[in-house]
Each structure stands twice: as structure tokens, then as C-alpha cells.
Amino acid sequence: MPMSTTPQIAEEVAKLLDLKAQLGEENGCSHKLILKTPKGTRDYNPEQMALRLGVLEKIISVFKRHGAETIDTPVFELKDVLTGKYGEDSKLIYDLKDQGGEILALRYDLTVPFARYLAMSKIASIKRYHIAKVYRRDNPATTKGRYREFYQCYLFKDFDIAGQYDPMLPDVECIRVVSEALQVLDLGPYLIKLNHRSLLDGIFAACGVPQSKFRSICSAIDKLDKSPWEEVKKEMIEEKGLEEHIADKVGNYVSQSGGVELIAELRKDKQLMRQSAAVQGLDSMELLLKYCGIYKVLDKIKFDLSLARGLDYYTGVIYEAILCGDDIGVGSVAGGGRYDNLVGMFDSKNKNVPCVGVSLGVERIFSVLEARLANKGLKTRTTEIEVFVASAQKNLHEERMKILVDLWEAGVKAEQSYKKNAKLLAQLQHCEESKIPLAIIIGESELVKGEVTLRVVSMRKEIRVPRSSLIEEIRKLLKTLS
Numbered sequence: 001m002p003m004s005t006t007p008q009i010a011e012e013v014a015k016l017l018d019l020k021a022q023l024g025e026e027n028g029c030s031h032k033l034i035l036k037t038p039k040g041t042r043d044y045n046p047e048q049m050a051l052r053l054g055v056l057e058k059i060i061s062v063f064k065r066h067g068a069e070t071i072d073t074p075v076f077e078l079k080d081v082l083t084g085k086y087g088e089d090s091k092l093i094y095d096l097k098d099q100g101g102e103i104l105a106l107r108y109d110l111t112v113p114f115a116r117y118l119a120m121s122k123i124a125s126i127k128r129y130h131i132a133k134v135y136r137r138d139n140p141a142t143t144k145g146r147y148r149e150f151y152q153c154y155l156f157k158d159f160d161i162a163g164q165y166d167p168m169l170p171d172v173e174c175i176r177v178v179s180e181a182l183q184v185l186d187l188g189p190y191l192i193k194l195n196h197r198s199l200l201d202g203i204f205a206a207c208g209v210p211q212s213k214f215r216s217i218c219s220a221i222d223k224l225d226k227s228p229w230e231e232v233k234k235e236m237i238e239e240k241g242l243e244e245h246i247a248d249k250v251g252n253y254v255s256q257s258g259g260v261e262l263i264a265e266l267r268k269d270k271q272l273m274r275q276s277a278a279v280q281g282l283d284s285m286e287l288l289l290k291y292c293g294i295y296k297v298l299d300k301i302k303f304d305l306s307l308a309r310g311l312d313y314y315t316g317v318i319y320e321a322i323l324c325g326d327d328i329g330v331g332s333v334a335g336g337g338r339y340d341n342l343v344g345m346f347d348s349k350n351k352n353v354p355c356v357g358v359s360l361g362v363e364r365i366f367s368v369l370e371a372r373l374a375n376k377g378l379k380t381r382t383t384e385i386e387v388f389v390a391s392a393q394k395n396l397h398e399e400r401m402k403i404l405v406d407l408w409e410a411g412v413k414a415e416q417s418y419k420k421n422a423k424l425l426a427q428l429q430h431c432e433e434s435k436i437p438l439a440i441i442i443g444e445s446e447l448v449k450g451e452v453t454l455r456v457v458s459m460r461k462e463i464r465v466p467r468s469s470l471i472e473e474i475r476k477l478l479k480t481l482s
Contacts, residue, residue, distance in 0.1 A: 046382035063129040073113040079103040087312035106135035119346035125163030160357030172291035174358040189324040195307040202278025207249035222310035257304040387414040390427040392443035
């Protein structure tokens with residue numbers, strides 16, 4: 001009798017396990033449910049969500065300051081829309097089973113769906129931001145802010161400028177947006193690394209890299225922020241098939257970084273200057289650095305030839321922001337660049353809409369802020385309640401309710417205990433633990449006089465206030481406390 005092949009054995013085992021599960025259910029022995037989130041994902045408790053929403057609010061305020069409007073796109077796309085846009089990262093696309101005759105995949109980023117949206121809607125210019133979940137089939141390292149499911153404010157491209165404009169004007173604004181966002185989030189010192197894809201292509205050509213290998217070599221160089229040059233060089237030779245002397249030439253270039261002076265040095269390189277792509281890239285970088293000076297971000301900038309950005313769709317300037325002195329190891333917290341040919345891939349007439357965008361890695365930013373709060377022993381406030389209405393004696397819950405409705409109608413965020421006769425000390429402790437700024441205390445004597453006691457919780461200071469002027473006094477105190 002011939003032996004069964006491994007796939008046949010696996011198939012038979014699967015059938016038996018399925019039958020066993022069915023028999024178990026018939027006998028009243030249902031499979032025990034293991035309560036856990038899927039690998040690479042997590043739940044967010046109220047404290048974490050308060051931190052997240054606070055971060056997103058600050059980032060959105062920066063986008064709106066620059067005139068961006070928002071859109072949304074489906075969480076999944078046709079698989080063909082995503083295929084062939086990400087280079088080696090395409091293997092991370094999260095496929096779905098056939099749904100009604102359509103082969104679908106969860107979106108890998110927000111840039112490709114944006115390009116599809118522009119092509120479908122025949123939009124020639126827009127400045128937009130988009131914050132939504134994206135999905136990647138990587139092996140998550142949850143301690144470093146990497147999750148299979150994570151927010152991308154792209155959040156990995158969330159702010160994009162689409163349209164035919166003069167060189168570097170939209171690009172430098174994206175860099176300014178990154179700087180403003182990192183500043184308002186108070187993440188500490190940061191550095192924005194800049195490079196240009198045309199310059200990289202010129203360098204590859206000058207070194208003798210075959211044009212067919214440009215993108216794969218770019219993907220290898222993109223790993224220099226995480227791996228030493230020797231490992232990257234080994235990948236270029238053994239996996240990408242590059243000759244060692246060519247790899248060494250590439251290494252000499254990508255080890256260089258600096259500012260305007262680096263442009264001057266590269267212009268002296270006669271072999272490099274024979275490449276029109278390199279000349280174009282250096283001209284663009286010179287203009288970009290000039291504009292960075294006008295926008296007051298030049299002190300945050302580093303012209304770094306090792307910056308490559310592995311995604312295939314980038315065509316011009318590329319940038320990446322890192323935290324300096326970061327001991328959490330989250331890597332870059334923002335990145336982006338110019339992608340002028342992506343929209344044309346979806347247009348029947350190959351009509352291109354030039355685009356440039358920036359992404360903020362929000363999950364990584366959360367990791368940094370969470371760790372910082374934990375190190376300081378601080379907690380994030382999870383509600384926005386401004387006033388707690390408390391009673392000092394029994395059977396005053398209806399009077400509390402009358403005050404509450406006046407507060408709500410005046411737009412004040414307020415709450416009370418859901419116990420009719422809660423102890424006053426317990427009510428005040430709740431205010432302190434929840435960091436509620438003000439408490440209103442009522443008792444029989446206050447009711448007779450038409451007054452309430454208004455307590456500043458953090459100072460434990462109390463004043464008597466007439467009911468008629470309560471809202472006015474609350475607003476004054478809240479303004480002072482803020």
C-alpha cells in the first residue's frame with residue numbers, strides 16, 4: 001500500500017478534528033473559548049484611549065492649521081489596487097477570502113487608497129488628511145510600538161497635497177507639518193532626515209548598479225537605520241546579486257550626511273554629475289533646504305544619503321523623522337515623500353496627479369508617551385467632567401438633579417453619584433481621584449439660603465455662591481484653573 005503524502009495526512013487530520021468538534025457540541029461539550037485578542041492587536045483601556053484621542057486631536061489641529069480637509073476610504077480594497085505598489089513590502093498585504101466574486105485585501109497604507117480615490121473622482125488638486133486603521137501581515141513586536149493592526153496618520157500618509165504646483169513649495173510645507181506635529185506633542189528632541197529619490201538613482205547609476213535593480217537596492221539601503229552596513233552589503237551581494245565592488249561604491253555615498261555643504265561636495269563629483277538624475281536631485285535638495293530655512297525648520301533637518309524609503313511609489317524628495325535620545329527603540333515616528341506617478345496607475349489615460357505627503361506613526365508615538373507617563377508615575381485623565389454635584393445630607397438627590405440639568409443646558413460637563421445617599425467623603429474622593437476640577441456641595445442650609453458651596457478640588461478651597469450666579473462663577477473658575 002503506497003504511503004500517503006504529507007498534504008493528504010494533514011487533510012485527513014483536519015477532517016477528524018472537525019468531526020471531533022461536531023461530536024463534542026452534540027454531546028453538550030462545547031469547545032472552550034480562549035479569551036484573547038488576535039496576535040499583534042490589543043484592546044485600549046479608558047486611560048490609553050484618552051491619551052490616543054489627545055494625541056490625535058493635537059495632530060489634527062496642525063493639519064487644519066495648514067488648510068487640510070479630511071476624507072475616508074474603505075478598510076479593504078480590490079487586491080489589484082494594492083498589488084505592485086509597495087515593492088518588497090507587498091508580501092505584507094493582508095489578503096481576504098473571495099467576497100462575492102471580488103478578490104480583496106485589507107489596506108496596507110492610506111496612500112494607495114488615496115491615489116485610487118483621486119483617479120476615480122477625477123480630482124486634480126486637494127489637500128487632505130486621513131486618520132484610519134491599516135493592516136499588515138508582519139510579525140509584531142508589541143514592546144516597540146509595532147502592531148499588525150495600528151493607526152496610521154497617512155498615520156503612515158495622513159497629510160497629503162495633490163496637484164500641479166511649483167517645485168518644493170508643497171514638499172517643504174509637509175516637512176513643516178511634521179515639525180509642528182512633533183513640537184505640539186512634546187516628544188523631546190527630534191531630527192528630520194531628507195533625501196531625494198532622483199539623487200539616489202543617480203548615485204546607483206554612477207556606481208554601476210543595473211537600472212533593473214534600483215528599487216531592490218533602495219529597499220536594502222532602507223534598512224540602514226536598523227542594520228549595520230556590513231549586513232546591508234551582504235544582502236545587496238547575496239540576495240540582490242550586486243557585485244561587491246559596486247556595493248562598496250554605493251556604501252561610500254550612503255555613508256555621507258550633512259547640510260548645504262554636502263550638496264557643494266557632491267557637485268564636485270564629476271562621475272556623479274554626469275548623471276542627469278543626480279543633478280536634478282541636487283538642484284531640488286538645494287531649493288528644499290533654502291525653503292526649510294525660510295520656514296524655520298533648518299535646525300531640525302539633516303541631509304542624509306542613507307535615507308531610502310523602501311516603498312516603490314516614491315519619485316522625489318523623501319523624509320523621515322526620528323526622536324533623538326530615544327531609549328524606547330520605536331524607530332522613526334514620521335515619514336513620507338513625493339509620489340508623482342501613483343495616481344496615473346489607476347487612470348485609464350495614465351493621467352498623473354503629482355502628490356506629496358507625510359505620515360505620522362501614531363502607534364509609535366503612543367508607545368513613547370505611555371512609557372514616559374509610566375516612568376513618571378503619572379496617569380491620564382479619562383473623562384472631561386468639569387463639575388461634580390455632591391450632597392452633604394440624605395434625600396437631596398432630586399436637588400442634585402435640578403442643578404445637573406441647569407449645568408448640562410449651559411454646556412457644562414457635569415455628573416453626580418448614582419447613589420441617592422452617597423457619603424460626602426466618598427463623593428469628594430471620587431473628585432480627587434478623577435481629577436475633576438470643581439465640586440458643588442448642597443445641604444439643607446444652602447437650599448434655604450438659595451446658595452451652593454463651590455469647592456476647588458485640587459486646593460480644597462470652598463466658597464459660597466448664589467444659585468442665580470452659579471454658572472457664571474463656574475466658568476470664571478474653570479478659566480482660571482485652565
